[in-house]
Amino acid sequence: MDYNELLELAKSRRSIRRFKPDPIPEQEINKVIEVARWAPSGFNMQPWEFVVVRKKELREKIAEAVNVYFKHAPEMEKAREPWQGRPWKLSGMTDTKGDFTEAPVYILLFGDPRTQAGLPMGVRYEYHRKQIIHTSGLAHAFVYMTLAATALGLAAQWISSVQTAYAHTVIKKLLDIPPALEVYDMLALGYPAIKPSEKFIRDLEEMVHYDDCGQEDFRSDEQVKDFVKKARSWNIGVHQRGGEKK
Numbered sequence: 122m123d124y125n126e127l128l129e130l131a132k133s134r135r136s137i138r139r140f141k142p143d144p145i146p147e148q149e150i151n152k153v154i155e156v157a158r159w160a161p162s163g164f165n166m167q168p169w170e171f172v173v174v175r176k177k178e179l180r181e182k183i184a185e186a187v188n189v190y191f192k193h194a195p196e197m198e199k200a201r202e203p204w205q206g207r208p209w210k211l212s213g214m215t216d217t218k219g220d221f222t223e224a225p226v227y228i229l230l231f232g233d234p235r236t237q238a239g240l241p242m243g244v245r246y247e248y249h250r251k252q253i254i255h256t257s258g259l260a261h262a263f264v265y266m267t268l269a270a271t272a273l274g275l276a277a278q279w280i281s282s283v284q285t286a287y288a289h290t291v292i293k294k295l296l297d298i299p300p301a302l303e304v305y306d307m308l309a310l311g312y313p314a315i316k317p318s319e320k321f322i323r324d325l326e327e328m329v330h331y332d333d334c335g336q337e338d339f340r341s342d343e344q345v346k347d348f349v350k351k352a353r354s355w356n357i358g359v360h361q362r363g364g365e366k367k
């Protein structure tokens with residue numbers, strides 16, 4: 122693969138939140154996970170387990186548990202600072218279905234903190250670093266899955282609301298997951314029903330700094346606030362519209 126192909130893959134990996142209900146062949150699902158198997162992890166502890174959920178009744182129960190968060194979200198949004206603009210409105214907040222409810226496959230990524238016993242002792246008892254190393258490994262495996270999904274022409278949506286205490290507990294019980302494992306995030310996977318709309322992205326020059334560049338080379342508080350407002354508005358838009366019809 123040359124650089125341009127890699128860049129193209131990075132650019133075309135997008136969150137797609139509208140799915141066709143068509144099932145995904147098992148070989149394709151395994152291909153997504155096969156790429157993630159090669160992800161780097163701190164001290165190569167490979168702290169992950171992948172649980173593929175295809176059964177409709179299980180997916181519905183998972184979605185129900187995740188959507189509990191969305192029921193409370195409008196109330197929580199009222200506490201936002203006024204400069205942040207309009208409140209978040211995700212589809213799960215306005216009706217009983219989140220975007221991902223139509224996806225035919227969910228892949229839950231679980232972390233296994235028992236693997237932390239393999240870390241050097243100097244890391245193992247540095248609580249913050251140990252946690253970061255564990256979570257970063259899981260994040261890499263997750264991103265690798267999203268890249269594989271893109272290469273296979275699949276739509277993928279990253280669902281972090283499985284991390285709420287309620288969803289986490291319900292999912293573990295529902296799928297009978299061993300007590301030691303902890304849910305990291307969930308990937309909703311399917312065939313895309315839409316094309317993602319153009320991405321709102323910061324310029325390279327603005328985010329790269331060389332050597333002793335000085336504080337003035339970085340964004341001011343006002344500039345960050347302005348960016349946050351715009352990014353928030355863009356994100357609310359893509360959640361609501363999803364993208365362009367295919």
Ligand SMILES: Cc1cc2nc3c(=O)[nH]c(=O)nc-3n(C[C@H](O)[C@H](O)[C@H](O)COP(=O)(O)O)c2cc1C
Pocket residue numbers: 134135136137138278279280281282317320356
């Ligand atoms: C750590 C993390 C958590 C995310 N959680 C969610 C989520 O719960 N629901 C969702 O629809 N998208 C989620 N996303 C996707 C981001 O919203 C998305 O990547 C971002 O808006 C940029 O859009 P793009 O993926 O199309 O490039 C998450 C992404 C990351 C990296």
